[in-house]
Amino acid sequence: MNLKPLIACCLFLCSAVLHAQQSKAELPEGILRLQKAYPDFIDKVDHKSITLKDGTVFAYDDGKKDKTFEQLLDEPDLEDQFRFPYPAKFSVKGPKKGEDPGRIRFMPLFHKMYGSTQAEVRSKLKEIVWLPKTLNVKIQVSAVNGVADKLEAISKELDEKPEFRPYLENPGGTFVWRVIAGTKRMSMHSFGMTIDINVKQSHYWQWDCKCINEDAKLGYKNLIPQRIVEIFEKHGFIWGGKWYHYDTMHFEYRPELL
Numbered sequence: 430m431n432l433k434p435l436i437a438c439c440l441f442l443c444s445a446v447l448h449a450q451q452s453k454a455e456l457p458e459g460i461l462r463l464q465k466a467y468p469d470f471i472d473k474v475d476h477k478s479i480t481l482k483d484g485t486v487f488a489y490d491d492g493k494k495d496k497t498f499e500q501l502l503d504e505p506d507l508e509d510q511f512r513f514p515y516p517a518k519f520s521v522k523g524p525k526k527g528e529d530p531g532r533i534r535f536m537p538l539f540h541k542m543y544g545s546t547q548a549e550v551r552s553k554l555k556e557i558v559w560l561p562k563t564l565n566v567k568i569q570v571s572a573v574n575g576v577a578d579k580l581e582a583i584s585k586e587l588d589e590k591p592e593f594r595p596y597l598e599n600p601g602g603t604f605v606w607r608v609i610a611g612t613k614r615m616s617m618h619s620f621g622m623t624i625d626i627n628v629k630q631s632h633y634w635q636w637d638c639k640c641i642n643e644d645a646k647l648g649y650k651n652l653i654p655q656r657i658v659e660i661f662e663k664h665g666f667i668w669g670g671k672w673y674h675y676d677t678m679h680f681e682y683r684p685e686l687l
């Protein structure tokens with residue numbers, strides 16, 4: 430029996446598999462994270478871009494290095510979203526100056542997923558009940574990416590812990606189509622994939638420094654228990670309390686960072 434064709438065939442298949450594994454391993458981690466986080470929208474990825482199911486191609490890296498912090502906020506690419514790793518652990522001292530994991534957002538992707546106009550975002554909202562047993566407050570959140578279902582699961586879990594109630598009652602809001610005060614940037618609340626918990630138990634850097642200057646020296650403050658944060662993070666939400674420019678009421682659906 431002539432084994433040569435069989436061996437040649439095996440070698441070919443092995444090298445094809447190895448090559449496929451190698452090229453996947455070489456993809457930037459951020460691209461792999463995006464692909465895993467948003468399977469409903471991302472059709473395919475390569476080393477330089479992501480392609481959405483509607484055919485839109487977004488470059489991963491715009492090639493611009495040395496952006497200032499303001500430029501990272503105002504004109505980021507997808508790669509910049511991963512500039513600051515989101516920490517698994519919490520430090521009572523707060524993050525280092527300028528470390529804002531999650532505050533850098535490539536807005537065209539979020540507009541594509543959640544809606545590019547107020548009416549479009551609104552058409553994708555779903556009403557859920559926030560802490561049905563203890564608070565029973567109706568809130569509107571996006572059904573896109575399963576956000577409403579995930580927030581409902583978080584709400585059920587938090588509902589079992591009466592000691593958390595002071596932090597969760599009178600939620601500060603979910604969907605509001607608006608720009609961030611003092612900037613031209615859209616607030617992530619415009620997409621209905623964020624929630625502010627009780628404002629009265631929270632701290633926001635602009636209220637404390639009475640300024641909007643990103644360079645301001647800030648003193649970190651927080652009252653929100655970490656067990657609440659952990660429940661949100663488990664379901665794909667990041668917390669604004671892990672930003673140097675802290676916003677401890679703010680939770681935002683950003684599974685690519687977790």
Ligand SMILES: [Zn+2]
Nearest residue numbers: 623624625679
């Ligand atoms: Zn917020």
